[in-house]
Amino acid sequence: MLKNDIHDPTWFFDLEWVPDAAGAVRLYELPPETTELEAIQKIWEETKGYDVEKCPRPFVKYLFSRVVSIAFLSRRIAFKDGERCVEFGLHSLPKLPYEHQDVDEAEIIGQFLHYIGVRDPALVGYNSAESDMQVLIQRALVHEIRAEEFCVRPNKPWEGRDYFDSRNSEAHLDILKRLSGGAMTPKLNDLARLCNFPGKIDANGAQVVDMWLDRDIRSIVEYNQIDTLNTYLIWLRLINFCGKVTEEEYYAEQEDFHAFLTKLANDTENGHIRRFLAKWDIH
Numbered sequence: 001m002l003k004n005d006i007h008d009p010t011w012f013f014d015l016e017w018v019p020d021a022a023g024a025v026r027l028y029e030l031p032p033e034t035t036e037l038e039a040i041q042k043i044w045e046e047t048k049g050y051d052v053e054k055c056p057r058p059f060v061k062y063l064f065s066r067v068v069s070i071a072f073l074s075r076r077i078a079f080k081d082g083e084r085c086v087e088f089g090l091h092s093l094p095k096l097p098y099e100h101q102d103v104d105e106a107e108i109i110g111q112f113l114h115y116i117g118v119r120d121p122a123l124v125g126y127n128s129a130e131s132d133m134q135v136l137i138q139r140a141l142v143h144e145i146r147a148e149e150f151c152v153r154p155n156k157p158w159e160g161r162d163y164f165d166s167r168n169s170e171a172h173l174d175i176l177k178r179l180s181g182g183a184m185t186p187k188l189n190d191l192a193r194l195c196n197f198p199g200k201i202d203a204n205g206a207q208v209v210d211m212w213l214d215r216d217i218r219s220i221v222e223y224n225q226i227d228t229l230n231t232y233l234i235w236l237r238l239i240n241f242c243g244k245v246t247e248e249e250y251y252a253e254q255e256d257f258h259a260f261l262t263k264l265a266n267d268t269e270n271g272h273i274r275r276f277l278a279k280w281d282i283h
Contacts, residue, residue, distance in 0.1 A: 001178055002242045004170045007122035007161075012235065013072040013112075014125060014227040015132045016205075016220050018212045019043040020066040023142070027064075037213060057209070062135045063142070068103045068212055069094070070112045071224035073232050074121070086253045088260040090228070092221045097269050101215045106143035109136060117149025120161065122171055126188045126231045129166045129174035175234060192230040195237055198279035201226055202272060222272040229276060232257070258282050 021039035024030060028042055044050055049058040074089040093108035094100070113136065116123070125132050140147060154160035161171035176185060192199040203211070203223045211220050236257075240250040258280070265274040 002170060002173075002239065002244060006239060006244055007171070009074055009076040009119065009121045010124060011072045011074050011116075011121040012124045012228045012232040013070065013128065013132065014224055014231060015067055015071075015135055016069040016208050016224045017062075017065040017067045017135055018209050019060050020064050023064055023066070040209070040213075057206070062131070063138050065135055065139070067105050067109055067135060067139055068208075068217065069221045069224040070108050071221065071228045072112075073225075073228045075232070084249070084252075086256045088257060090225060090264060092225055094217070094221065096218065096221055098217055098221060100217070103217060105139065106145060109140050109143065110145045110147070112136070113140065113145065113147035113150045116163070117147060117152075122161070122173065123163060124173045124175065124231065124235050126227075126234070127174065127176045127185075129172065129177060133163070133172065173235075175231065175238060178238065188227065188230055188234075191234060195234060196281065197230055197233045198226075198276050199230060201275050201279060226272060226276060229261075254282060 019040040020043070021036040024039040024043045025032070025034055028046070030039060030042065034042075043060055043064055044057055047058040047060055049055050070093045072091050074091065076087050078085055078087045093111055094103055150163065152160075153162050153164060157165065157168040162169040163172040166172055166174055166177060179186060179191075189199040189204075200223070203219065208220055208223070211217075211223075236250070236253060239245055240247075245253065258277075261273055261277055264270050265277055267273075
């Protein structure tokens with residue numbers, strides 16, 4: 001199922017996006033006084049499948065989707081006093097706490113792609129090959145972003161990491177592609193819940209647009225981070241299934257991760273982490 005040993009470091013990533021109102025004004029030549037909601041509504045109305053009653057908010061093409069949050073959990077192996085342990089970091093662009101009323105899409109995409117290119121992590125996502133990665137690339141083109149290091153590809157699959165060849169490289173592992181062949185695909189939340197992980201806790205993807213219109217960017221980022229935590233836990237279950245870690249390492253890593261989250265939860269700003277932990281019975 002997985003051919004290669006686990007790369008160090010590994011990042012578990014997820015994006016959140018909303019219809020691009022500014023893009024709609026340009027694309028449809030809307031008058032300059034058009035409100036953000038009116039522009040977004042125009043995108044929905046021009047999207048295949050739109051129905052004012054049955055489907056008022058159809059899934060918008062990635063090109064017309066503005067990235068408003070990127071979250072990633074970093075994982076790396078460390079040794080303390082000769083003992084193997086796993087260290088984690090929970091990151092987001094924009095960073096929390098965040099009190100501003102807007103997000104610079106070009107800045108957060110550019111930073112994320114730069115970090116990947118420089119730090120060379122393996123990437124793990126859920127439905128990321130067909131969604132998150134496509135959004136990143138298409139929106140990077142819109143903003144004239146350079147990502148030379150990120151785009152480097154080897155001549156042969158075994159000669160280096162390749163984020164663009166999910167068939168022959170595990171530098172970018174889309175978990176969903178390992179679980180289905182395009183039919184009967186499990187949703188992240190459903191799989192997480194059945195695995196006895198917390199799943200989504202405060203919101204769902206359909207609410208992101210409303211949170212954005214309310215400029216509740218903090219809640220978007222928190223929701224985004226929770227998805228990365230669930231993605232990691234499913235990945236850990238997957239590598240245990242594949243025998244990429246010993247049984248002892250598997251259980252020890254769960255304890256390391258729980259301890260990491262517990263430390264984060266002690267910060268009064270991290271109520272979403274406390275709610276996540278409250279729903280995760282590790283034993």
